[in-house]
Amino acid sequence: MAGAFWCVVEDDRKGAAKKVMAEVLGEATRLGGPVEAVWLTDKATDDGLKQLGEWGATKVWLLENAGLAPYRGEVWVPALAELVAKESPKAILAPVTSRQREFMARLAARLGVGLSADSVSLAMDGDTLVATRPIYAGKLLSKVTWAKRPWLATLRPNVFKPAEAQAGKSAAVERVSATLAAAQMKLVERREEASTGLPELTEAEIVISGGRGMKGPENYVILEELGGVIGAAVGASRAAVDAGWRPHRFQIGQTGRTISPKLYMGFGVSGAIQHLAGMRTSKVIVAINKDPEAPIFKIADYGIVADLFEVVPELTKEFKRLLEK
Amino acid sequence: MKILVLVKQVPDTATQVKIGGDGKQIDPAGITWIVSPYDEFAIEEGLRIKEKRGQGEVVAVTLGPDRAKETLRSALAMGCDRAIHVNDPALAAADTLTTARVLAAVIKQEAPQLVLCGRQAIDDDVGAVGAQIAEVLGWPCASWIMEETVDADAKSVKVGRQVEGGLEIFELPLPAVLSAQKGMNEPRYPTLKGIMGAKKKEIKDLKAADLGVASVTPELTITKLEALPARPPGRVIAGETKDAVKELVRALREDAKAI
Numbered sequence: 001m002a003g004a005f006w007c008v009v010e011d012d013r014k015g016a017a018k019k020v021m022a023e024v025l026g027e028a029t030r031l032g033g034p035v036e037a038v039w040l041t042d043k044a045t046d047d048g049l050k051q052l053g054e055w056g057a058t059k060v061w062l063l064e065n066a067g068l069a070p071y072r073g074e075v076w077v078p079a080l081a082e083l084v085a086k087e088s089p090k091a092i093l094a095p096v097t098s099r100q101r102e103f104m105a106r107l108a109a110r111l112g113v114g115l116s117a118d119s120v121s122l123a124m125d126g127d128t129l130v131a132t133r134p135i136y137a138g139k140l141l142s143k144v145t146w147a148k149r150p151w152l153a154t155l156r157p158n159v160f161k162p163a164e165a166q167a168g169k170s171a172a173v174e175r176v177s178a179t180l181a182a183a184q185m186k187l188v189e190r191r192e193e194a195s196t197g198l199p200e201l202t203e204a205e206i207v208i209s210g211g212r213g214m215k216g217p218e219n220y221v222i223l224e225e226l227g228g229v230i231g232a233a234v235g236a237s238r239a240a241v242d243a244g245w246r247p248h249r250f251q252i253g254q255t256g257r258t259i260s261p262k263l264y265m266g267f268g269v270s271g272a273i274q275h276l277a278g279m280r281t282s283k284v285i286v287a288i289n290k291d292p293e294a295p296i297f298k299i300a301d302y303g304i305v306a307d308l309f310e311v312v313p314e315l316t317k318e319f320k321r322l323l324e325k
Numbered sequence: 326m327k328i329l330v331l332v333k334q335v336p337d338t339a340t341q342v343k344i345g346g347d348g349k350q351i352d353p354a355g356i357t358w359i360v361s362p363y364d365e366f367a368i369e370e371g372l373r374i375k376e377k378r379g380q381g382e383v384v385a386v387t388l389g390p391d392r393a394k395e396t397l398r399s400a401l402a403m404g405c406d407r408a409i410h411v412n413d414p415a416l417a418a419a420d421t422l423t424t425a426r427v428l429a430a431v432i433k434q435e436a437p438q439l440v441l442c443g444r445q446a447i448d449d450d451v452g453a454v455g456a457q458i459a460e461v462l463g464w465p466c467a468s469w470i471m472e473e474t475v476d477a478d479a480k481s482v483k484v485g486r487q488v489e490g491g492l493e494i495f496e497l498p499l500p501a502v503l504s505a506q507k508g509m510n511e512p513r514y515p516t517l518k519g520i521m522g523a524k525k526k527e528i529k530d531l532k533a534a535d536l537g538v539a540s541v542t543p544e545l546t547i548t549k550l551e552a553l554p555a556r557p558p559g560r561v562i563a564g565e566t567k568d569a570v571k572e573l574v575r576a577l578r579e580d581a582k583a584i
Contacts, residue, residue, distance in 0.1 A: 070493065073456065074465055098488040102468040105453035109422060109460035114545025117451045130548070135449050136342045136351070142449070143549040147542065184465040188483065188494040200489055206584065230584060248508035249487065254338055254447055255362055255507045263583040274338050280553075284583040286573065292561075302576060303561040304569045314570040319584075322574060 003090030003149065004034040006061075008080075008104070009052065010097050013069070015045035017052055019162070020095040020203070024155055025055040026163030028093055031124055034058055037171065038083070038092075040076055042069035053171035055163040060171045061087075067180040070187045071099040073106045079178040081110045084150065091129060091151040093122075096258075097202075104154050114146045116153040118258070120281060122160075129153075137254050137277035157202060158260040159281060193249070196224065196234070201250065204233035207261045207282070209252055211237035211275075213268015213289060213308055217245035222309075223267065226316045229323065235259070237269045253278035267308040271296025288312075326381040326479045328371045329435055330405065331428055331442035331454070332364040334389050334396040338447065344550045351550070360396050363443025365403075365512040366505035371441050372404045373510065374475055382406045386431055388416060388424055394528065401523035402515035408528045409435075415533050420543040421449075425457035430536035432462060438479050440502045444469050455504040466502040467495055471509050475499070 005028035010018045021037075028035040037057040039048075044064050052060050063079055084092070092107070094100040096118055108115035116131035120141075123130050129151045135142045146152075201207065208230075210223050220234065227234045236246040238253050252259055254277035264282035269275060271287070271294055279285070280299060287300035288311050297303045304311060336342055337357040345352040360368075368385065375381040385400035387393050388411040397408035411427055419427065432440055445452030452468075459466030471492060472485040481499055485492040487506050515523070533541060562569045562576075577583045 072465075073459065074463075077460065098469060098486070101452060102456045102466070105421075105451075105456035106460040106466075108453065108544075109425060109457035112422070112544065114420060114422065114543070115451070115453055116545065117453060132551075133450075135550075136336065137338050137447065137450075139342050139553070140344065140351070141551045141553060142547050143551065144545050145548050147544045147546065184498055185467070186496045188496055190491055190493050191485070192491040202489070251507070263577065263581075277338070284577070284581045285556075285559075286577070297559065297561065299556050300559045301557070301581065302573055303559055304566070304573060305561060305563075306566050306569065310566045311570060314567055315574070318570055318574045322578065 003088050004036045005031060006089040006092045007035065007037050007057065008092060008094035008100060009037050009039040009041070010095050010100055011039070011041055011048065015041070015043045016048040020157045021052065022055045022162035022165070023157065023160040024093050024095050025052070025057055027122060027155065027160040029056045029163060031122060031129070036061060036089070038080065039063065040068045040079065042066045049173055050170060051165070053169050054165040054167065056169070057171040060173050061176055062173055063176045063178050065178065065180060067183065071103065072183050072185045073102055074184050075180050076103055077106045077110050078181045080107060082178060083176055084111060089150050091149070091153070094154050095157055096154045100154060104152055108152045111150065111152070113148055113150060113152055114144070116144050118156050119153045120156050120159050122153065134281070137273055138280050139273070156258065156260055156281070158205070158262070198224065198227045199231065199233045201233045201235050201252070201257050202259055205261055206230055206232035206263045207235055207252070207259050207279070208232045208265045208267065209235040209237060209269055209279070210240060210267050211269030212239040212243070214240060214245065220246065222312045226312055226319070229316055229319050237275045238272070266296055267312060269296055270294045271299065326374065326378055326439065326475070327435070327437040328374060328381065328383045328439045328441060329432060329437040330364070330367050330371045330383060330385050330400065331440065332368065332385050332387050332396055332400055333361045333446040334358050334387065334393045335361045335446055335448040344552070348549055349547050358392060358395065360399050361443050361446040361448070363445060363447070363505055363507065366507060366509045367441040367443050368400050368403050368405065369510045369512040370473065370505060374439070384409060384435060384437070386428065387411070388419065388427055390417070397528055398523050399515065401526045402519045403513060404519060407526055409531060410528050411531045411536070413532045415541055418543055419541060420545045421451050421453040422457055422544050423541055425454050425461055427533065427536060427538050428454065429458045429461040430538055431531065432458065434536070438499045439475065439482065440500070442502070442504050444504045444506050455502050459502040464501050465497045466504070467497060468504045469506040470503045471506055473503060
């Protein structure tokens with residue numbers, strides 16, 4: 001069947017593709033390809049283009065124009081829609097990030113096609129794509145399919161198996177000269193958050209999280225210390241955020257961030273449904289809680305029933321010892 | 326200034342959801358329904374804009390079956406001036422794009438300067454409708470808004486959009502669509518007076534035909550709902566804290582290969 005799998009590139013705004021693109025390109029390859037990247041940017045670097053090739057893109061459609069930064073839906077959507085009309089890809093995939101989430105929704109409306117948002121699995125069923133996505137706070141999975149092509153889907157980060165970079169493989173770069181629509185929105189400023197020195201919550205491979213059992217904002221320092229040792233992002237439950245102990249951007253759960261790390265460790269987190277909604281697709285779940293009845297133990301792979309204030313320092317010490325080896 | 330707030334009725338997070346007989350929808354029996362939490366931030370923000378300006382109108386709009394009226398009553402009790410209920414069995418299987426087209430048609434009729442919605446409804450968790458409405462109308466939109474300031478002439482709005490690692494501050498000409506993120510405000514509770522008053526406020530009923538919505542064929546179809554695959558049984562590590570921690574670290578390293 002004609003048409004390629006297009007993977008919309010999420011970049012670091014400095015000309016390199018983000019690591020999550022290995023997952024998107026890897027999945028497009030697994031689905032049978034052909035795999036092509038589309039990159040809307042004000043600046044692509046050679047290294048970025050090379051990386052996309054090594055991750056499996058055979059072609060990169062490059063829309064490089066100063067007007068494409070920052071992301072604005074009213075500029076990006078018509079530019080890509082025009083290319084879609086010319087090239088008829090069979091699918092357009094993108095990782096779930098702040099801008100792709102909105103961009104893909106707008107693009108779907110422009111193209112008049114369906115969008116499977118936050119997909120956790122994709123599979124071909126004969127000639128059609130079937131996506132699986134969590135609904136109702138992750139309590140159920142929904143299988144969805146499209147009435148027509150292109151099939152649009154966003155992919156939850158850290159869920160799909162990343163492509164292994166293959167040295168020497170490269171993508172043909174096709175430069176697309178698009179006439180850009182006038183921007184309606186104007187970027188006034190970017191306010192960077194004070195860096196914690198730890199990874200971003202949604203991108204981290206290890207996430208540790210503190211709940212009501214942390215007892216107060218001053219105690220998160222012990223989690224940050226542990227996070228520093230193992231390279232983990234530090235999150236919080238809604239109870240802790242609503243108590244004002246942590247800013248909302250650290251909240252994991254239904255009204256916060258959805259994460260899917262390799263390792264999640266909850267400290268003094270009870271495991272309310274609303275929290276589970278944001279972390280239940282984590283690969284390995286560890287729960288530390290004084291209360292043996294805490295619901296989080298039901299989904300945990302490993303648990304210790306103990307006071308977190310005794311466990312955390314020991315854990316930090318033990319990991320330090322292990323990682324120094 | 327006229328503000329439209331889009332709201333959706335969803336099952337309470339704590340409600341147990343069961344797959345219905347057709348395997349494609351949930352069984353509605355025994356579900357407690359609430360206003361989707363993000364929509365409450367949108368309602369609150371709409372009311373605050375009106376209060377700050379000292380004039381204006383805040384209209385709550387929903388697409389849903391008969392029971393969705395409760396959600397409009399909640400919005401009216403919080404302080405919205407009136408409500409619009411698009412209630413049509415022909416729209417029961419509406420996907421996000423159909424929903425966006427229907428709501429865009431309501432917006433065209435009402436011609437507000439600002440449309441507010443939640444960043445996503447917590448039932449199907451798609452989070453596309455706000456952006457899709459903007460696309461259908463050709464309006465600018467900004468998603469996951471943490472703050473906003475409408476200028477004095479109601480010609481533009483400055484918003485703080487939550488992105489990875491910070492906030493992007495954008496200026497948008499009005500009319501525009503904004504989707505609310507948690508942290509933007511603290512929604513008020515309806516007062517007793519508000520609840521009583523809500524009963525007298527107008528709720529206008531609309532059908533798909535009133536909106537000139539032609540096709541309601543969904544672009545995305547649910548073929549099947551499934552329960553979550555069970556996680557393998559976990560292991561509680563007993564013993565003295567020190568030993569338990571040692572064993573946990575060993576297991577994470579050697580058995581789970583997670584670190």
